[in-house]
Each structure stands twice: as structure tokens, then as C-alpha cells.
Amino acid sequence: MSVSVRPGPKDILARMGPELYRAAYDKGMSLSSYLEALHPQSDFKDGLSAFERVLKEAGIITTSIPEMGVYASQFRDFEVSEGARNLVPEWIASQYRRARWAGYVQARAGAYYTSDDELLNTWVRPYADQATPRRLTRDLTPAIPLSELVAVTTPIDGDAYRVFYLTDNAAEEHMVRVGEGANIPTATLTDGEYTIRLQKYGRALEVTYEALRRFRLDKIAYYLQRLAIQTEADKVTKVIDTIVSGDGNTNTEAEVYNLTTLDSGASAGTLTLKGWLAFKLKFANPYALTTALVQEAVALQMLTLNTGSANVPLVNVQGPSGFGSFRPINPGLADAVSLGITAEAPALKIVALDNRLAIERVFEMGANIQEVERWASKQTQKLVFTETEGFACLDRAAALILDVNA
Numbered sequence: 001m002s003v004s005v006r007p008g009p010k011d012i013l014a015r016m017g018p019e020l021y022r023a024a025y026d027k028g029m030s031l032s033s034y035l036e037a038l039h040p041q042s043d044f045k046d047g048l049s050a051f052e053r054v055l056k057e058a059g060i061i062t063t064s065i066p067e068m069g070v071y072a073s074q075f076r077d078f079e080v081s082e083g084a085r086n087l088v089p090e091w092i093a094s095q096y097r098r099a100r101w102a103g104y105v106q107a108r109a110g111a112y113y114t115s116d117d118e119l120l121n122t123w124v125r126p127y128a129d130q131a132t133p134r135r136l137t138r139d140l141t142p143a144i145p146l147s148e149l150v151a152v153t154t155p156i157d158g159d160a161y162r163v164f165y166l167t168d169n170a171a172e173e174h175m176v177r178v179g180e181g182a183n184i185p186t187a188t189l190t191d192g193e194y195t196i197r198l199q200k201y202g203r204a205l206e207v208t209y210e211a212l213r214r215f216r217l218d219k220i221a222y223y224l225q226r227l228a229i230q231t232e233a234d235k236v237t238k239v240i241d242t243i244v245s246g247d248g249n250t251n252t253e254a255e256v257y258n259l260t261t262l263d264s265g266a267s268a269g270t271l272t273l274k275g276w277l278a279f280k281l282k283f284a285n286p287y288a289l290t291t292a293l294v295q296e297a298v299a300l301q302m303l304t305l306n307t308g309s310a311n312v313p314l315v316n317v318q319g320p321s322g323f324g325s326f327r328p329i330n331p332g333l334a335d336a337v338s339l340g341i342t343a344e345a346p347a348l349k350i351v352a353l354d355n356r357l358a359i360e361r362v363f364e365m366g367a368n369i370q371e372v373e374r375w376a377s378k379q380t381q382k383l384v385f386t387e388t389e390g391f392a393c394l395d396r397a398a399a400l401i402l403d404v405n406a
Contacts, residue, residue, distance in 0.1 A: 006038055006039065007038070008039075009039075009050075009053045009054045009056070009057040010057055012035065012038075012054050012057075013054050013057050013058055013081075013083040013084065013087075014083055015083070016054070016082075016083040016084075016086040016087060017082070017083070017086050017376055018086075018369065018372050018373045018376050020034075020086075021089065021090070021366075021369060021372045022366065022369060024366075025365050025366025025369060026366070028155045028365050029365075030090070030093065030097075031051065031089075031090040031093075032049060032050070032051040032090060032093075032094060035049075035050035035051050035054065036049060036050045036051070038050065039053065051090060051094070054087065055087060055091070058077075058078075058080065058081070058083065058084040058087060059073070059077065059080065059084075060073050060077055060078065060084065060087070060217070061073045061217070062091070062217050062218065062221070063217075063218055064216065064218050071216065072216040072217040072218040072219075073216070073217050074213065074214055074215065074216055074217070075212050075213050075214070075215050075216075075217060075220060076213035076214065079213070082376075085375075085376070086372075086375070086376050088375060088383075089368070089371060089372045089375055089385075091217075092224060092383055092384075092385050093368070093385055095221045095224040095225055095228065096224065096225075096228040096231075096385050096387075098221075098225065099140055099141070099142070099224075099225035099228035099229050099232070100142065100145070100146065100147070100228060100232055101145075101147065140222070140225045140226065140229055141229070142229045142232040142233060142236075143229075143233065143340075143341075143342070144232075144233070144236050144293070144340040144341075144342060145232070146232050146235050146236060146239070146361070148291060148338060148340065148355060149236065149239050149291065149293075149340075149353070149355055149358075149359055150239075150355070150359050150360070150361045150391075151355060151356050151357050151358055151359055151360065151394050151398075152359075152360045152361070152394060153360075153361045153362075153363070154360060154361070154362045154363075155362075155363055155364075155365040156362060156363070156364055156365070157364065157365060157366075158364065159197065159198045159364055159367075159388055160195045160196070160197055160198065161195060161196045161198065161362045161390065161392070162191050162192060162195045162196075163191070163192040163195075163196055163247065163249065163360070163392040163393070164189045164190065164191050164192070165189070165190055165191075165192065165249075165252075165393075165395075165396075166188075166189055166395065167188045167189070167190050192247075192248075192249035192252075192392075193249055193250060194248045194249050196247055196248065196362060196390045196391075196392050197390060198362060198363070198364055198388045198389055198390040199238075199388065199389070199390055200367070200386055200387070200388045201231050201234060201235065201386065201387050201388070201389065202231065202368075202384065202385055202386030202387060203227035203228075203230070203231055203384075203385065204382045204383065204384040204385075205220075205223055205224060205227060205382065205383040205384075206382050206383075212383075220383070224383065224385070227385075228385075231387075233342075233344075235389070235391075236293075236340075236342060236344065237342075237344040238390075238391055239359055239391050240293055240342075240344055240345060240346075240351055242359065242391045242392070242393060243351055243353060243358065243359070243393075243399045243401075244346060244351065244401065246393060247391065247392045247393045249393075251396060252392075252393040252396050253396075254351070254353075254396070254399040254400055254401050255396075255400055255401070256349075256400075256401045256402075256403055257279055257282060257400065257401070257402050257403065258403050258406040259271065259272070259275045259279075259402060259403060259404050259405075259406065260275075260406065262274070262275045262278035262279055262402075263275035263278060268404075268405050268406055269348060269404060269405050270301070270404075271298065271301040271302060271305065271404050272305075273305050273306065273307055275402070276302070276305060276402075279350070279352070279400070279402045280333070280337075281333075282400055283332060283352075283354060283400065285330065286357075287332075287354045287357065287397060287398050288330075288332020288333075288335065288354050288356075289332060289337055289352050289353075289354065289400075290332065290335070290337065290338060290353065290354050290355045290356065291337065291338045291339075291340065291352065291353050291354075291355045292337050292338070292339050292340065292350050292351065292352045292353075293340045293342060293345045293350075293351040293352075293353075294339070294340070294341060294342075294345050294349070294350050294351070295341070295342070295343060295345050295346075295347055295348075296341055296343070297347075297348070298345075298348060298349070298350060298404055299339060299341045301404070302339065302350075303339075332354075337352075338355075346401075347405075348403070348404045348405035349401055349402065349403050349404060349405075350401065350402040350404065351399070351401055352399065352400050352401065352402065353398060353399040353400075354398040354399070356398075357394060357395045357398035358393070358394060358395060358398035358399040359391055359392070359393070359394055359399075360391065360392045360393075360394040361389060361390075361391055362389060362390050362391070362392060363387060363388060363389035363390075364388040364389065367386060367387060367388035368384075368385065368386045368387070371384045371385070371386060
């Protein structure tokens with residue numbers, strides 16, 4: 001009887017190279033995810049991911065803990081073996097991912113836990129207080145995380161992507177009773193006339209090797225995360241452009257509403273509460289306004305909307321008022337809107353979307369394999385990370401624009 005033995009961290013370190021990266025990319029996975037599939041964290045009790053376990057095997061410490069007298073390795077420690085050197089591309093990629101998702105995934109290193117992390121009425125948190133969990137971390141985060149805007153992420157193995165759109169016939173968009181042999185109301189998936197061309201995003205960190213090799217890894221990680229955050233900001237700009245101008249296919253740009261049309265008493269350039277509420281109501285079922293992207297001037301108007309002293313909207317009256325209040329039951333009407341402030345938004349306009357349905361992110365899996373090979377063959381000493389991706393309109397009706405100046 002043959003026994004299948006999975007390779008351990010020592011074996012993986014010895015095999016570490018472009019072939020292992022390519023095997024991961026061929027399965028549509030990052031190297032970290034691929035190793036995790038081979039050695040899931042649940043099989044161990046050390047609290048480490050599979051990639052962290054290989055780093056440990058190589059003697060690499062990525063985070064300093066001064067109070068314990070532990071300090072991150074220097075970059076030159078990656079040079080102890082060929083396998084250790086080939087860990088560098090994935091370590092760089094992990095810093096990019098950490099910067100991208102830091103607002104959503106709790107970081108084990110450098111996290112400070114608050115009492116909000118425990119359940120009410122436990123010995124750690126015996127009192128009732130604000131129910132919103134908070135966790136303080138030292139991670140750098142993008143001002144507007146891309147994950148706040150993207151509904152679906154699709155990996156592909158090329159640099160071009162043909163988008164499909166759900167087409168509803170107005171006469172057939174409702175479910176109706178049909179007789180025997182009658183046609184059933186049908187929605188159609190149609191492909192776009194033009195393909196979405198993916199663009200290459202990336203940054204390189206260049207420094208003399210003599211200086212680089214003496215840097216501690218947590219310091220290098222800081223610089224890499226700074227570069228990653230700017231790359232994410234550039235992608236947010238592309239998302240805004242996709243909503244405003246479309247993805248290249250017909251009728252994919254967002255519909256624009258004028259403020260003075262929604263509120264005849266409004267003056268162009270000055271947002272009103274009635275105009276804002278009327279715009280929010282334009283997101284009809286099944287859509288909801290979840291996210292708004294604006295410049296600072298419009299953000300200030302939104303944050304200081306005047307409800308007036310004589311006619312306070314009944315929805316704002318709190319508690320038992322004696323004459324009741326309204327509780328909207330339509331999805332999204334009673335929910336807060338996530339507000340993203342960016343200079344890349346069009347002036348005096350509110351770019352609004354339902355982030356569950358509006359934007360599709362498409363990326364080429366393994367697009368950075370050339371950088372991996374160049375690093376492995378010692379053709380470069382630059383720290384490089386690249387991604388090839390693009391954005392498409394998943395559902396045109398899920399994004400609308402309010403022109404405050406019209």
C-alpha cells in the first residue's frame with residue numbers, strides 16, 4: 001500500500017522557484033493560496049499560514065516585536081539560499097495585498113485588540129456600550145479601498161475580456177402567470193460589442209543593493225505598502241471613469257440627473273435635502289445607493305445638509321414623538337451611504353453606485369510571472385510588483401450621477 005506524503009516546508013523551500021509560482025498561477029491562485037491548499041492552517045496549531053511557515057523554515061522574520069527583543073530580518077537574509085531568494089516575489093505581493101485589504105482583514109501582527117472584540121456580558125466586556133466592533137491596527141490603508149467599489153472579481157488567462165450584460169425587455173421583466181404552451185418572460189445575456197482591454201498597474205522600488213540588503217523587512221514593507229496604496233488610488237480613478245464614460249460598449253455610461261430637475265426649488269451648485277433624497281430614490285428595486293464618490297466641495301455640502309428649522313423631515317424625528325415617524329422598508333433607503341472623497345471625482349457631481357452590482361474587476365492571473373523569472377535569474381535587483389487588470393460595467397442601472405451644478 002502506497003502512502004501519499006505531502007511536501008513539508010523544508011521540501012517546499014528547496015523547490016521554491018518560477019515553476020512553483022507557475023503551478024499556482026495555472027490554478028488561478030496566488031502562491032500563498034496554493035501553498036495553503038497543500039498545507040491548510042487547520043492542520044497546524046502554530047497560527048501561521050503555509051507561506052509564513054516556509055519563511056520560518058528559511059529563518060526569515062518579517063515583523064519586529066521590540067518589547068520581546070525580536071527584530072525583523074534584514075533583506076540580505078533572503079540570500080542564504082536560492083529557495084529563500086525566490087520567496088521575495090511572493091513576499092512583495094503579500095505586502096501589496098496587505099495594503100489593499102488592511103481595512104477588512106485583521107492583521108495578526110501589530111494589532112491592538114479593544115474590549116469591543118469580546119461578547120457582551122463576558123468577564124472581559126461586562127458592560128453594554130456601542131455595538132460597532134473596532135480594531136486598531138498599524139497597517140496602511142487606501143483612502144478608498146477598491147473593495148468598496150467592486151461587486152465581482154474575475155480572473156482570466158489573457159489581457160482581453162468580453163463582457164456580458166443582462167438585457168431586460170420591459171414587456172417581459174415581470175414574472176407573470178403563463179398558460180400552457182405560452183412563452184415564459186425571458187431576460188437575455190448578450191455580449192458586448194467591444195472587449196475590455198486590461199491595463200498593467202505596478203510600481204518598482206529601486207535602491208542600491210548594498211543599501212537594500214541592510215534594510216529590515218518591516219521597513220521595506222512600509223515602502224512597498226506606500227506604493228501599493230497609490231496603485232489602488234489609480235484604480236479607483238479608473239473605476240470612476242468606467243462609471244462616468246462607460247467601459248467602451250454602448251450604453252454603459254451612468255445616467256445623469258440634474259439637481260434642479262429633482263428639486264425645482266434648488267439653485268444650481270447648492271445641494272438640497274430634497275434633491276438628495278429624490279436622487280437616492282432613483283435607485284429603484286433591486287438597487288440601493290450604497291456608495292458615493294465626490295470631491296471635497298460636494299462632500300462638505302453633503303455632510304452639512306440643512307434640514308431646516310420649520311420642516312424637519314419626519315424620518316429624522318427620533319423616539320416617541322406623539323405623531324409617529326416613517327421607517328423605510330425598501331432596501332437601502334434607511335441605510336447609511338459610504339462616502340468616498342477624491343479629487344478624481346468629476347467636479348460638482350455625485351458619482352453614486354450600488355457596490356453589490358455596478359462594477360466588475362477583471363485581472364490576468366499570473367501576469368507578473370516575468371518579474372518572478374527575472375528575479376530568480378538575478379537579472380534585476382529592483383523590487384517590482386505588477387498587476388494586469390481592467391474594469392467593466394456589470395449592471396449599468398446600478399450606477400447613477402447627480403449633477404449638483406445643473
